[in-house]
Amino acid sequence: MTERRPAADAFAEILDLEPDSPASRLRADRPEITQYAQDAYASLLEPAGPADLGGLDQEERELVALRVATLTPDPALAAWHRARLDRLGTSRELTAAAAAADPPRPALPARLAAILRHTDLLIEDPAAAEQPDLDALTDAGLDSRAIVTLSQLIAFLSFQVRVLALLRLFPETPETMATAKTSERTTP
Amino acid sequence: MTTLPRFTVTAVDWTPWLPTVEEVGATPEQAALVDEITTAPAGRAYWATLAHDAPVLRARHRLFRQSLAGSPGGAPKSDLELAALATSRVNGCAYCAAVHARAYEALTGRTGRIRPLLDEGVDAPLDDHDRALVDFVAKLTRDPAPLTPADQAPHRAPGFSDLAIFDVAYAAAMFAWANRLLQTLGGQSYGSTTP
Numbered sequence: 204m205t206e207r208r209p210a211a212d213a214f215a216e217i218l219d220l221e222p223d224s225p226a227s228r229l230r231a232d233r234p235e236i237t238q239y240a241q242d243a244y245a246s247l248l249e250p251a252g253p254a255d256l257g258g259l260d261q262e263e264r265e266l267v268a269l270r271v272a273t274l275t276p277d278p279a280l281a282a283w284h285r286a287r288l289d290r291l292g293t294s295r296e297l298t299a300a301a302a303a304a305d306p307p308r309p310a311l312p313a314r315l316a317a318i319l320r321h322t323d324l325l326i327e328d329p330a331a332a333e334q335p336d337l338d339a340l341t342d343a344g345l346d347s348r349a350i351v352t353l354s355q356l357i358a359f360l361s362f363q364v365r366v367l368a369l370l371r372l373f374p375e376t377p378e379t380m381a382t383a384k385t386s387e388r389t390t391p
Numbered sequence: 392m393t394t395l396p397r398f399t400v401t402a403v404d405w406t407p408w409l410p411t412v413e414e415v416g417a418t419p420e421q422a423a424l425v426d427e428i429t430t431a432p433a434g435r436a437y438w439a440t441l442a443h444d445a446p447v448l449r450a451r452h453r454l455f456r457q458s459l460a461g462s463p464g465g466a467p468k469s470d471l472e473l474a475a476l477a478t479s480r481v482n483g484c485a486y487c488a489a490v491h492a493r494a495y496e497a498l499t500g501r502t503g504r505i506r507p508l509l510d511e512g513v514d515a516p517l518d519d520h521d522r523a524l525v526d527f528v529a530k531l532t533r534d535p536a537p538l539t540p541a542d543q544a545p546h547r548a549p550g551f552s553d554l555a556i557f558d559v560a561y562a563a564a565m566f567a568w569a570n571r572l573l574q575t576l577g578g579q580s581y582g583s584t585t586p
Contacts, residue, residue: 229557233462236561239454246450255446275536325571330483331393332575334408347409351443351576355451358571365564368535369557 213244214363217283218370225373240366247356258349262291263318264356266301270322271360273302277367317343318353325357395483396579398509400493402433403486407577411439421445428452440576451568458565466551466558469498470524474559476505477513477528478566486579487570520550527556528563 210216214237220227230237248264250256265288272281281302288298300311300319307319317339324332340350412421421442428438428448441448459475461468472495479487492509496502507515513529530538551559573579 225553229553232464232554233557233561235462236454236457239450239457242450243447243454246447250446257444277536321575325575328393329571329574330395334578336575337408347415348443350409351441352447354572354575355441355444355447358568358575359451361571362564362568365531365535365567366561368531368538369560369564372538372540372556372560373553374540 209245209249210241212241213248213283214240214366214370217279218367220370221375224375226370226375229373230370240363243359244363247352247359257352258346259352259356262288262293262297263315265291265293266297266315267318267322267353267356268360269298269301270319271326271357271364273304274323274326275364277364280364280367314343314345317345321353322357325354326361393483396485397581398480398485398488399581400489400496400506400509401581402493403489404580404582405434405437405486405573405577406580407436407440409440409443409576411436412442413439417442418445424449437573437577441572455565455569458562462554462558464552465554466556466562469495470555470559471562472498473505473521473524474528474562475566475569476508477525478532478563479570480508480513481529481532482567482570482574484566484570484573484579486573487566491566523551524559528559531560531563532567 214220215227215230218226220230246255248268250261265284269281269284269288272278272284285298285302297311297315300307300315306323307316311319321336321340324336337350340353345353412418412425417425417439421439424445425435425438425442429435438448441451459468459471461471466474472491475491476488476495479485479491488509492505495505508517508525513525517525
């Protein structure tokens with residue numbers, strides 16, 4: 204068990220990026236977007252306090268994130284959220300449900316089952332979302348703010364897994380280091 | 392997969408499925424944030440829905456604006472709009488596709504050039520530059536997990552630096568986010584005139 208501390212740069216820590224790797228150099232060339240992405244991560248996954256949590260608690264947020272990482276799949280992101288769930292003391296049953304290949308089972312608490320079902324829908328077939336899907340969240344006890352927060356969280360995670368995939372396109376290997384020298388990379 | 396909606400360059404209407412903060416009584420923080428983001432009535436309901444979680448909206452909106460702003464040495468703004476359009480076409484967000492099709496046409500002056508992309512989808516005939524960009528964006532949008540460094544499709548076409556690929560992918564990732572918000576928080580409809 205390690206003490207929880209806010210991530211200074213979650214994207215770099217999840218990927219274990221070296222500061223001088225090709226991906227890190229590209230991020231350094233785009234300081235605003237890199238900082239704003241971290242701020243967005245912090246607003247959803249490291250809210251400052253109870254007022255910022257609203258109606259979606261930290262454990263629910265971590266379980267949604269683990270679910271998205273499982274569905275994508277992004278094993279590094281899944282490991283990141285498993286570790287955070289361990290630190291929260293979340294039960295193995297709930298963690299296993301979020302990380303299961305199957306859709307959420309009815310045996311879960313109704314509120315969590317509804318949250319994970321909505322996660323599956325928005326990740327796998329966003330064009331299928333309809334008003335009754337939001338009604339199901341309301342029926343499970345989520346108010347308007349919690350529904351907006353949940354939607355932002357799932358949608359942020361679908362952004363994050365793509366940024367992580369982008370950064371993995373520029374790994375630090377002898378081969379890509381050789382390629383980098385002959386690429387058309389320009390400096391502002 | 393669900394049948395996708397009709398795609399058009401004409402503005403699509405969006406109606407929230409939740410009461411907006413303005414309908415339930417906005418806090419001063421929420422009201423100020425919505426006013427800061429938009430002064431136009433068109434689109435206001437979207438921001439006034441997201442304002443239920445003001446800290447998240449504030450952080451996200453800066454990132455959203457920056458992802459389409461364009462920066463020196465990278466992709467031109469028209470390529471960022473094309474990435475937003477292609478992502479929205481794959482995900483099936485007609486509202487976003489229309490907004491960014493119009494932005495693309497305004498930036499390039501090339502009216503009609505991207506209409507086949509709206510009508511036929513991302514496999515529509517395109518020139519080499521757009522083909523490379525759209526193929527890369529479609530892969531990232533549909534399934535990011537199997538992407539490998541060998542998939543840097545835009546490298547096949549001239550004019551894509553590593554930073555341009557970075558910018559294009561960031562814009563596409565931002566629309567993986569934006570499309571889902573529009574699609575889950577409200578309904579889209581056609582017909583009314585654009586303000």
